[in-house]
Amino acid sequence: xxxxxxxxxxxxxxxxxxxxxxxxxxxxxxxxxxxxxxxxxxxxxxxxxxxxxxxxxxxxxxxxxxxxxxxxxxxxxxxxxxxxxxxxxxxxxxxxxxxxxxxxxxxxxxxxxxxxxxxxxxxxxxxxxxxxxxxxxxxxxxxxxxxxxxxxxxxxxxxxxxxxxxxxxxxxxxxxxxxxxxxxxxxxxxxxxxxxxxxxxxxxxxxxxxxxxxxxxxxxxxxxxxxxxxxxxxxxxxxxxxxxxxxxxxxxxx
Amino acid sequence: xxxxxxxxxxxxxxxxxxxxxxxxxxxxxxxxxxxxxxxxxxxxxxxxxxxxxxxxxxxxxxxxxxxxxxxxxxxxxxxxxxxxxxxxxxxxxxxxxxxxxxxxxxxxxxxxxxxxxxxxxxxxxxxxxxxxxxxxxxxxxxxxxxxxxxxxxxxxxxxxxxxxxxxxxxxxxxxxxxxxxxxxxxxxxxxxxxxx
Numbered sequence: 001x002x003x004x005x006x007x008x009x010x011x012x013x014x015x016x017x018x019x020x021x022x023x024x025x026x027x028x029x030x031x032x033x034x035x036x037x038x039x040x041x042x043x044x045x046x047x048x049x050x051x052x053x054x055x056x057x058x059x060x061x062x063x064x065x066x067x068x069x070x071x072x073x074x075x076x077x078x079x080x081x082x083x084x085x086x087x088x089x090x091x092x093x094x095x096x097x098x099x100x101x102x103x104x105x106x107x108x109x110x111x112x113x114x115x116x117x118x119x120x121x122x123x124x125x126x127x128x129x130x131x132x133x134x135x136x137x138x139x140x141x142x143x144x145x146x147x148x149x150x151x152x153x154x155x156x157x158x159x160x161x162x163x164x165x166x167x168x169x170x171x172x173x174x175x176x177x178x179x180x181x182x183x184x185x186x187x188x189x190x191x192x193x194x195x196x197x198x199x200x201x202x203x204x205x206x207x208x209x210x211x212x213x214x215x216x217x218x219x220x221x222x223x224x225x226x227x228x229x230x231x232x233x234x235x236x237x238x239x240x241x242x243x244x245x246x247x248x249x250x251x252x253x254x
Numbered sequence: 255x256x257x258x259x260x261x262x263x264x265x266x267x268x269x270x271x272x273x274x275x276x277x278x279x280x281x282x283x284x285x286x287x288x289x290x291x292x293x294x295x296x297x298x299x300x301x302x303x304x305x306x307x308x309x310x311x312x313x314x315x316x317x318x319x320x321x322x323x324x325x326x327x328x329x330x331x332x333x334x335x336x337x338x339x340x341x342x343x344x345x346x347x348x349x350x351x352x353x354x355x356x357x358x359x360x361x362x363x364x365x366x367x368x369x370x371x372x373x374x375x376x377x378x379x380x381x382x383x384x385x386x387x388x389x390x391x392x393x394x395x396x397x398x399x400x401x402x403x404x405x406x407x408x409x410x411x412x413x414x415x416x417x418x419x420x421x422x423x424x425x426x427x428x429x430x431x432x433x434x435x436x437x438x439x440x441x442x443x444x445x446x447x448x449x450x
Contacts, residue, residue, distance in 0.1 A: 016291055032288050033330070034323035039284040044411075046291065047418050073294045078365065078432070079425055083388070085369045090388040170390070 056231020
């Protein structure tokens with residue numbers, strides 16, 4: 001008998017993550033070898049799972065279940081990288097010539113703008129409260145995602161606080177706003193952003209990022225082009241002559 | 255595989271060469287899926303080995319094999335354990351892949367180059383299929399895939415099967431390119447397109 005897709009996918013997840021009971025595992029393998037239709041369905045589910053993992057659209061629980069399985073095999077990791085690269089190169093069809101040069105140029109323009117803006121405008125109100133993970137700017141036609149973080153001074157190798165999860169949207173740029181202590185507002189920062197999933201890109205580095213905002217609520221801001229962030233656990237490091245900070249956060253992509 | 259073993263295996267799998275041949279390919283495909291889910295090594299080579307051992311058993315004592323599928327699964331599990339032990343001792347293949355992937359983790363340029371080169375070698379319609387299929391993620395993806403399927407006159411399942419074949423071709427090409435130290439020179443052509 002054929003099964004519903006969510007059910008067969010769930011079974012596959014249980015199988016590859018090793019949480020299936022011995023008897024269910026036995027039955028699953030027997031069907032996989034003896035039942036052509038079931039075997040085809042499992043292959044399709046596996047294909048979708050790896051693709052969804054690469055695209056960063058798996059729910060957190062499923063991602064957790066599958067990541068050890070993917071990491072255990074170099075071939076699976078390669079498949080994730082390939083799928084991720086296909087997603088990246090296909091995600092903006094109207095911009096087929098889009099390259100990292102343009103990406104860097106856009107980023108440089110954003111950073112320049114970020115550096116110049118404090119001199120051009122009145123003091124800004126502090127960023128929105130931490131509970132607001134995503135805001136849409138009504139003044140622009142492209143919806144923008146905002147990730148708001150609070151800098152935490154490095155003490156040892158691990159952050160003290162659990163990482164929050166933020167939702168970003170495919171095709172939308174992301175503003176990263178990082179609140180820093182008032183005492184740390186007088187230096188420029190080197191910011192490093194690193195994903196932790198297998199196959200994540202090399203760290204993104206941003207030099208000379210200048211704090212914004214008023215003296216009581218300074219913050220750093222970066223604008224990341226669409227497609228920069230994937231479903232992943234990210235680590236952000238801030239370094240300046242006055243101190244170093246490390247933050248971590250999770251991203252879900254819709 | 256020795257010819258007499260092969261003949262014994264075909265006799266075991268079906269009546270007549272055609273039926274037995276179809277059963278052979280089908281069993282091999284399902285074994286490959288089993289190994290793809292469970293093994294870190296090359297799934298197709300492991301499936302070949304199961305078929306070899308099954309053939310040998312069929313030649314020695316066919317009456318001991320009540321169900322070829324169940325017997326093959328027993329061999330596959332045994333082989334998987336052997337493979338795990340080999341992995342622990344780090345086979346040449348695994349070492350190679352791990353070295354490649356460690357290098358890729360540190361610097362993804364080689365794999366990105368391999369993907370681009372392999373995409374360029376694919377027939378245009380397959381490249382276009384991959385490009386359009388991966389345009390969207392999340393909920394929009396489903397609608398988008400339905401539109402592609404309608405445009406091509408396919409069902410969603412047929413579209414995915416076609417896509418999976420293109421992906422497998424691309425993955426195989428990238429795998430070979432990364433494995434081949436002198437990949438800038440002679441790259442074997444990936445398998446020719448099969449009919450849908």
